[in-house]
Amino acid sequence: MALIGYARVSTREQNPESQEAALHEAGAEKVFVDHGESSRMENRPQxxxxxxxxxxxxxxxxxxxxxxxxxERMAIETIRELGHRGIKLHSLTEPFLDIDATTPMGEAIIGIMAVLAQLRISTIRENTKRGLNHARAQGRIGGRPRVMTDERIQTARNLRAENKSYPQIARILGVSVSTIQRSI
Known part of the structure; x- marks a missing residue:
């Protein structure tokens, strides 16, 4: 029955030392640390x-x-998987997470968390769909406005016909070279 710690920072510039120190201070015998790894990635090396x-x-x-x-889904799946393996989870800052997923009550709490997480995801999707449909009905189309209007595309073509290079045209119109290349 070992106390094992895990720390992670999202960027290489961040320093995980305070997390490591807190975990060791709380009794962790060994601490695994990922540097510059997103929490959304499941295949972090450490x-x-x-x-x-x-x-x-x-x-x-x-x-x-x-x-x-x-x-949320990842969290619930991780807590559930740890519980199935007989591993307890302890958060230094979130005492409500000290759930023993190996017990019927712990399994029930995780199930409730899963249902609530799915409800939240479904509600967000439904609200987004409703908002997009309403905007379309009003004649609005989502997304970023086009930088290259028809007039600017014609200007770029004219400049290209005058043997201007893509970088020159991009500087003149104040856009990237790739935007010019896609537009012409």
Missing amino acids: WIACLDYLRSGDTLMIRALDRIAGT
């Missing part, structure tokens, strides 16, 4: 190593849930 290292009866310690999971 996260995989940590999961491989953990055994039934161990406790995984984290500073916060966002260190291991970037979405």
Whole structure:
């Protein structure tokens, strides 16, 4: 029954030392650390190593849930998987996460969390769809406005006919070279 820590920072410029120190101070015997890894990625090298290292009866310690999971669905799946493996999860900043997923009550709480997460996702999708449909009915089309209007495209073509280079045309019109190339 070991206390194993996991820390993660999203960018290479960030320093995970405070997370590591807090985990060691809380009793972690070993701490796995990912540098410059997104929580939405499941194949983080040290996260995989940590999961491989953990055994039934161990406790995984984290500073916060966002260190291991970037979405609610990922969090629930991770908590559930740890529970099935007999591994407890302990968050230093979120005591409500100390759920023993190996018990019927823990499994029920995780199930409720899963249902609520799915409800939230479905509600967001429904609201987004409704908003887009309403905007279309009003004659609005979403997205960023076009930079290259028909007039600007014609200007770019005329400049190209005058043997101006793509970089020159881009500078004149204040857009990128790739925008000019796509437009002509």
